[in-house]
Amino acid sequence: MKKLCFFIICLSYSLLVSISVRAQGEKKIIKEAEAALAQKDKKKALELYLNALEINPNKADVNYKVGILYLESDFKFKALSYLEKASALGLSSDYPITKYLGIANQFNHNFEKAIENYQNYRGAITDKEEIKKVDRRIYECRNGIEFIANPVPVKIDNLGPAINTLFPEYAPVISADDSILIFTSRRPGSTGGITDQSGMYFEDLYVSKKTHEGWVKPQNLGFPVNTTSHEASVGISPDGNQLFIYKDNGNGDIYVCSISEDNKWSKPVSVGSEVNSVKYFENGACLSFDGKKLFFASNREGGAGGNDIWVTQKQDNGSWGKPSNLGLPINTEADEESPFMDLDGKTLYFSSRSHKGMGGFDIFKSVFNEESQKWSVPENLGYPINSADNDLYFILSGDGRHGYYASVKEGGYGDKDIYRISMPPRSDYQDLQARLQTIREKKYSSNPPFDKANSYIISGKVLDSSSTKSISNALVQVKDNKGNVINEIFSKPDGEYYIKISIDTPGAYVLSAYAKGYGPFLKDIEIHKEKNTTHIQVADIKLKKLDLGERFVLRNIYFDFDKSELKPESKSDLENLIILLNDNPSIKIEIGGYTDSKGEKEYNRNLSQKRAEAVLNYLVSRGISKKRLIAKGYGESSSITKGQVNQEEISRRTEFVIIDK
Template identity: 30%
Template sequence: MRLFFILFLFISLNCISQSKKDYRNYQEILDLIQDDYLEEAYLKADVLFNKTNGWKKINLLYSSICFEKNEFKRSVDYFFKYYNDHNPTNLNSIVLFAKSLYKMGAYEQSMYCFKICQNLDNNFNSIYSKYIENCRFSISSMLKPKKCISVNLGGNINSQYAEYLPFISADGNRLYFTRRCPDNINTFQEDFYYSDLSSNGVWQQAKGMQINSSLNEGAITISSDGKIIAFASCDRGDSKGSCDIYISRKNVDNSWSNPINLEVVNSRYWDSQPVFSPDGKSMYFVSNRRGGVGGKDIWISDISNNRFSKPYNLGQKINTQNDEMSPFLHHDNLTFYFASDGHIGMGDFDLFMCTRDNSYDIWSLPINLGYPINSHLNENSLVVSPDGKTAFFTSNKDGYGKEDIFQMVLPEDIRANELSELEINIINRPKGEEIVLSNILFEFDSYVLNKNSYVELEYLLKYMYRNLDFSIIIEGHTDNIGGPVHNQNLSENRAKSVYNYLINNGVDSTRVSYIGYGDTRPLMKNDSKEGRVLNRRTSFVVQ
């Protein structure tokens, strides 16, 4: 903020009738302030003040010095020794000063100045009121800080260059991010990297992705089943706008296909920061296209049969007249994080969350994540692991390079829902693939559910309550002990027992069906005890 404030001091200098030597001394003090020699500047200002019999303009030097020392109350006191807070001609200077204080997080002093602006000017009262409301919120938030500690992810991920825009996989074991680093001709470009989490909880050395090119790629998202990548790229030969969204699909050999411009989604404006919903039925992204609520808005494109729909705006509950960015839909499909400089917050971009009860419900009003997660600085690009509490974000505070990726544990009141192993399996598997209910137990040759089965079934119930368009076929399987007819009947009755449990606990019958396969679909050979145990199972497939 120094250059901004010093420039402000220069503007009105010519209005002062003093000797040329006084002007030179004044300029020398300004130079000292710019070079951060604040104590020397203060002493010289005292000398000049006494020599000139209290030259009023020197109060702005005192104010600037106190401002740079974060002594904001004294800075305000000196400022208004020069400017009359009842004179409308001083309005622009007071507004400039109030915004400078606000940018530094000096909320009490900023609010005081904006209230003066309100009294001097009714034309922009709503603007001043917004700043005042933000100041009140910030002061209140800082009086009740949330308990959270951030940790740098270390040298396996962060480097001397800038790392940002993290994205976590649906199982929480792979972290993707963007790195801005020099290429072979010593120019900087953006590429994708990933790091895997080891069994002892350590992020491994980051590796570049095969999808990287000589062009800039940024803001990666990956579908829950790991088969589709979406990302933003700017100024490509086939771009519709300044930045477009591209997709790439995983080939059978696990390589990635050539990126394709998502033409139905992109506009002739700026389109970026895509993120898939965990059920793969929509993609959220950010755009400054026409027809939105404000500047940069969050938009949605629905996905059906691998086809993307024409985008629609997320609406005024989330989008504001200012900017929203970095959307992230948690893997529970019920918790939505994003950044905004339009909702009530603490400064530049703040982080917010919305929730809903099920996937058909509308999002709640945004909740500010609070202090110290948010501050007077710029906070964005938050993603949360499937455990609902481990968050990853970008910051330029202490680290390895320009920007690093950090990790923190979210306070309980702003966490997403922790996912069970069953829920993660559902999210990660494509439709039609069998998902085994690993803890569904029956007595020998019986189709009566053992009470120990209820834990696993409650996980399935919870997922079905949250995702109302989720439908399944329950399958029963046996080993080859016993005759085919007996095994067929047993498998069908066991599948029906699970079906009845779900229906009796509120799941609509149109969303569930069941079938028995007897011993016709073994996972392993039936020539060992271990193989027969695996073959005796109850499972389901997503329709």
């Protein structure tokens, strides 16, 4: 009995010692966290507070502080669980917990709960300015409920590990032809190798080029663009030959550099004293299609309040003139940033903390009316492009099909990542393509993108299949076997086209063409690689009109064996079909699905029905009315290859037929 009592006493003592040591360790960590906060090192303070919670997870004030630090970070969505726990643990009323629960719920799109939190907080305060801020947040939450109930038909994809890392990547800029991506990153390997007090590397610019296989590994732009200080990307000219960057020289100014014929960037030079002020910040710049206007953001005097968007005109001597404020309805008493001018020359995209937003900065667009000389009321781009967090640095490819921006999302690669948005179809797609063609012709006339002694040329005429009349302004493309566009061009007024590609990868390719009022054209071509040789292939393209009963094959709509899910490489041709349907809004089509000859006929018929429905559902998700579409599975009937070896995917094809006009 004495031994048992002695054992219990020893055990109790050990536990007391352990609790005492843990308590001392907790206090020490919290003290270190508070010291880090005093030094404004919030990243280190957050790490230390999290360590303290591992020792004692039920400390209300530490949970609260972790929640607040997450709200002040790029990972705002992580704050909610800590603030809820702090509230449940009976946090002192000295802390405005209901306010921050509202903010955390808003960031997590729990808008109804956030409104409840904000209303409770509003009832306990009297400060007019604070009430005004709370009322704005309640308004944002109500907008969020509306936007999420009516999402826009877009698809958002992470650009993947070729571009994104554990470190922040943001502020993407892209050439109009979607071939050059330049962005800002704080990854290791920066030009100066210097870190700030939080351990983050200084900002540097990186560049990646797109091939038919996707974006290649980014390269640091190096000196003289990057230096030992901070440099960030803010804009690029439509042809990709001028790069606008932000340099932190005390106030923050906009600089520009140009690319030479040997593909090297010049030393950045200031855009001039009319744009860059002495006492204020200038950031976010974009050039108009004609190169005559520069839009930029600044907090200078003479604006509506905070950061505003300004525009300056290029003078006869090449300098930029005195800027003017865009005024209402674009600029407000809050902040407007990140201007981007569409290739159409009249649609301005920008981010604002005001207007009809759902929290933080939202992305808006406004259209300039040449007749009235006025901007339209800004329109929110909607959910899921916008969120309750800050949505900034939105840009578009020249054809309007893809948007790019940076965001912190669950499932990302670490910090901020760059994402691509497949945008809703546009009615002015052909006009944008014509402008892109102008850029290509100007750019490539002096700097061809291929080796003339090792190239492949395809030329001919685009003709009406019935009348043999020439078709002008037809889009002619060469695609690889995954549907990626290698090069494209528009046919001339006499129907002639001349398309050139570099012979880097030999193999099978597809020549495709499309013109308004006609169905798609597809033709297989084989490209061989031979050194010091220029191949020339003549191929006239005959397009069929979209007449009743006409049948068209969608070549790159692929399914795996015994599957009804669309393969990723199918999306390219489906996007072209979406353009066709938007250009011809009166037609209705039947989508026909087919299988190969493997398996039972009834099973194949059911499978082909599911495949046709998968295509229909994708079109509907991209904004096409379901009333214009019918899905029908044909099984292995009318199969092109009837089970021929190595061509199973062609048998598992998709067709469409015009059933009404």
